[in-house]
Amino acid sequence: MSEVYATRRTRLRDRCHAGGSAAALISRPANVRYLAGAAPRGAVLLLGEREDLLVCAGPPDERPAEGRPDESLRLHTLPGPGGGFLAIAAADLATAQGADSLAVEEHHLTVARHRAIGSVAPELRLADLGTAVEQLRVVKDEEEISCLRIGAEIADQALGELLESILVGRTERHLALELERRLVDHGADGPAFPTSVATGANSGRRGHRPTDRRVEEGDFLSVCLGATYRGYRCEIGRTFVIGTSPADWQIELYDLVFAAQRAGREMLAPGTAYREVDRAARQVLDSAGHGPGLPALIGHGVGLEIDEDPQLGPTAMGKLDACVPVTVEPGVHLPGRGGVRIDDTLVVRPEADGGPELLTITTKELLAL
Amino acid sequence: MSEVYATRRTRLRDRCHAGGSAAALISRPANVRYLAGAAPRGAVLLLGEREDLLVCAGPPDERPAEGRPDESLRLHTLPGPGGGFLAIAAADLATAQGADSLAVEEHHLTVARHRAIGSVAPELRLADLGTAVEQLRVVKDEEEISCLRIGAEIADQALGELLESILVGRTERHLALELERRLVDHGADGPAFPTSVATGANSGRRGHRPTDRRVEEGDFLSVCLGATYRGYRCEIGRTFVIGTSPADWQIELYDLVFAAQRAGREMLAPGTAYREVDRAARQVLDSAGHGPGLPALIGHGVGLEIDEDPQLGPTAMGKLDACVPVTVEPGVHLPGRGGVRIDDTLVVRPEADGGPELLTITTKELLAL
Structure with a gap:
């Protein structure tokens, strides 16, 4: 070493x-x-x-x-x-x-x-x-990527276990604490950043800090967490619906954010301009009328810090290289109603190596819990 | 406000x-x-x-x-x-x-x-x-002191509950996580700093970060934690012995650190020079031959940050005022054997108001757990 x-x-x-x-x-x-x-x-x-x-x-x-x-x-x-x-x-x-x-x-x-x-x-x-x-x-070696991969596995495990437990009636704060405990139990140095759990009208807010609001039937529940492993930080974000029958607006909004996130992920290739990744995801949301409330960035690099270069935003200069790990994390939040965020950590790889490597493999189907 | x-x-x-x-x-x-x-x-x-x-x-x-x-x-x-x-x-x-x-x-x-x-x-x-x-x-108003007082109560509660549970066989890391969860359960914004749990040869080390070492019979167990409440951060540190019959060296060392900590606490009065507080505690340890390994400071101010002015060290300039909250936290660590730390948060008050106000009221008797 x-x-x-x-x-x-x-x-x-x-x-x-x-x-x-x-x-x-x-x-x-x-x-x-x-x-x-x-x-x-x-x-x-x-x-x-x-x-x-x-x-x-x-x-x-x-x-x-x-x-x-x-x-x-x-x-x-x-x-x-x-x-x-x-x-x-x-x-x-x-x-x-x-x-x-x-x-x-x-x-x-x-x-x-x-x-x-x-x-x-x-x-x-x-x-x-x-x-x-x-x-x-910015460009990581395979040792660094392997730390990120292990961190992502830990985060996937912690999230998977949470989904098997009963959620209705528990507060955002308790769910966040439980996720952080599970991260450490599975071998993380600690959380990569403060775990975000948002339910009901809070769901879909980027960087939402957990409150004492309890999960209720019919809520969207959005969760964003990450593990630090040997200093390397990854992140994953998912949104679920609580109860067996999501409302039509929930299904529509979920499908839209999913399409935007996929469009962003599909742009990850060596040589693609940072701003093109942003644009691919952003225009899906924009064309559905959600442009004005969108965050400044669709994603960013991760590594020894949770938010590092490159910045995948509309004014970013530069192009992706192979072996650059980034997040793709569009979201829409409707004030008073809630919203959806979907966030993955991926490593840019050339087409010949199979294209972008997804580190956070928890399903992105809309799970009704 | x-x-x-x-x-x-x-x-x-x-x-x-x-x-x-x-x-x-x-x-x-x-x-x-x-x-x-x-x-x-x-x-x-x-x-x-x-x-x-x-x-x-x-x-x-x-x-x-x-x-x-x-x-x-x-x-x-x-x-x-x-x-x-x-x-x-x-x-x-x-x-x-x-x-x-x-x-x-x-x-x-x-x-x-x-x-x-x-x-x-x-x-x-x-x-x-x-x-x-x-x-x-540096000088706090009663509203600020009240936040520190509530934070100290929360830390005392979290520590008290831990002492009622079984400790032998659990790792430093798990005990630290449990303390942090209890802090939040009792209403803290979060821990005031990373909770330190040290056992066996690790005990008594200032700022020790928890490892996977398990608590064993005969160990010293030293714990340092604090709550943040409305932004204000306090700290408490205690050392316990595991098992019913502490060894003679453990009793002697505990009594010595206790005497040093009391000497420091007794100096807390408006008008006392910062370095006099340090000296009172330090000379007790020094005269028992523990001078060389001592930390640079015997205590420090607390408030919106966990380590703020005044610095109670041998070269500090200045004098205590009323309504200044400080820690008094001497400790001795014997490499390979372990040691003792005792840490309180107190508010400097004039003699006429009853002298220093102890915020962290957990007993300082040597408990055998």
């Missing part, structure tokens, strides 16, 4: 040098983990001229979920609480290795820490690394 | 004007919530020359746990995803109100956002607000 991290750091170092910086300071936790194998609380990674250092406050957490620092990396452990202190120490270490310039993550580093580095190491020219690490993270 | 927030904003505005800034941009979520009553995801607060604005992406979350934006505040809702966009919009709005200077939270704002504000509103002079809001937050 060690080589994986060293290779990633080499790729980043090449970009840095091309940008004119001798050294780089990585502070965003998901980026640190990507390059170092672990991101102990507050740790920063220095890509130095002579050697790379993981600068942390205290010894790393040894739970498997937290990852293990790459053994080819030297740990530089400082006593006391972390925070800005570690970034300053790393800048000092960069100078000690002879660097005259340091690229930092300006989109993550605070103004105060940037200023502190400037005053502790005034001879260092500070440059912006931009989102170089985030861009490296 | 609305007046509370308006009064807080007036106090901050006075500080700002004294510092030469006409307007202020608050971006740190706990600070936004303190001044606005709620902090919708990504929202920033503008204290403007003519009016105050809460700038958010989309309508605020309506769950009671998220708070409710102060009604005397105008909501400025922007479409699309939040992030830096909102800070830039707020800077624009400050200019529209005629401000020529804007104080920002340099310890929270990223370099990239700061730069973006500078280029969108080049006529604005950007200053540093520093930790002015954090300093206002």
Whole structure:
């Protein structure tokens, strides 16, 4: 595994040098983990001229979920609480290795820490690394995809078990807690994001936070959850109807969102523009008159963070590559009535490899529970 | 309630004007919530020359746990995803109100956002607000203390119920999950921080993250948990012994940590220097030879964040005021054997009001379970 991290750091170092910086300071936790194998609380990674250092406050957490620092990396452990202190120490270490310039993550580093580095190491020219690490993270290797696949299996299992239990009369909050417990029981590090359970008039709302509303006969019930497995986060969303006879409007709305989600999924291929995926799903909903209330994005990348590049939205620039995991998650919410969301995590694969790989395999038939 | 927030904003505005800034941009979520009553995801607060604005992406979350934006505040809702966009919009709005200077939270704002504000509103002079809001937050009003008190009651209840169940054979992870479920069952918004359950050789480690180790006869079991109630976070930590006959070393170590914790608690009075609280507890452990492995702090403030000012450590500057809630949480961990932590949340009160108010009332006798 060690080589994986060293290779990633080499790729980043090449970009840095091309940008004119001798050294780089990585502070965003998901980026640190990507390059170092672990991101102990507050740790920063220095890509130095002579050697790379993981600068942390205290010894790393040894739970498997937290990852293990790459053994080819030297740990530089400082006593006391972390925070800005570690970034300053790393800048000092960069100078000690002879660097005259340091690229930092300006989109993550605070103004105060940037200023502190400037005053502790005034001879260092500070440059912006931009989102170089985030861009490296977009295309996943098979090891990373395998973590996402296991996470998706865990989420499918947790959801499947919930569907076998009695739902009517239970609150959104309790159902969400139960799902999160099941995720952990099945081996997840934890939920990938706060589990959303929405029923009745709440159903279909993106990111709905569970309330004390109870599930009732005739409700739509929409659920969105995900597992974190070895740091990798996936998501799945499904909508069900409670009771044996869905109303006509429910069947119609479900079929519409299903068609939109399928249209989005079918666009997932290497070379397709991000915005084309969005457009394919969006126009199905738009042509049925649901355009104005739609969310800004139809899907997004997943990985060490639950919402990462690419962003599948109408103004997104760029094209899909193979081995990019994304969500496709259109939904419609009718205020006062409820709605439908259907959300999968898939990996973009070339046609020759069978096309997009669906990680979240729970059925998308409209189940009446 | 609305007046509370308006009064807080007036106090901050006075500080700002004294510092030469006409307007202020608050971006740190706990600070936004303190001044606005709620902090919708990504929202920033503008204290403007003519009016105050809460700038958010989309309508605020309506769950009671998220708070409710102060009604005397105008909501400025922007479409699309939040992030830096909102800070830039707020800077624009400050200019529209005629401000020529804007104080920002340099310890929270990223370099990239700061730069973006500078280029969108080049006529604005950007200053540093520093930790002015954090300093206002140190002394709590009775409404805030009442939220902490309810949170502490919830944590006491959750812990009490756990102690009535069978512990031997269960894993740290399952016990932690069960505690978190009980917190929510009793009305918490959620856990105040990741619940720590440590047994055997893990016991007594500060911030230990639960593993799959099972509780065994003869173990120390140390538990640290807290509830969030209406945004306010408290904590409690206790150590128990499993089985009927604690070993002599366990009794000795427990008595020592108990004595240290009591020494710290007894120092809590208005006017006492932060470092004196630390020293009182630390010297008890130090004189028994446990000095070198001790944590950097004996306690810290709690409120809208679980770790806020004051920091009760050996180099802290400042003195306690009345109505400051703090933790007192010494502990000793013997590598390979385990250890003891005892942690309470208390509110500093003058002697005439009965001295420090203990919020976490679970017994600190050494219970053999």
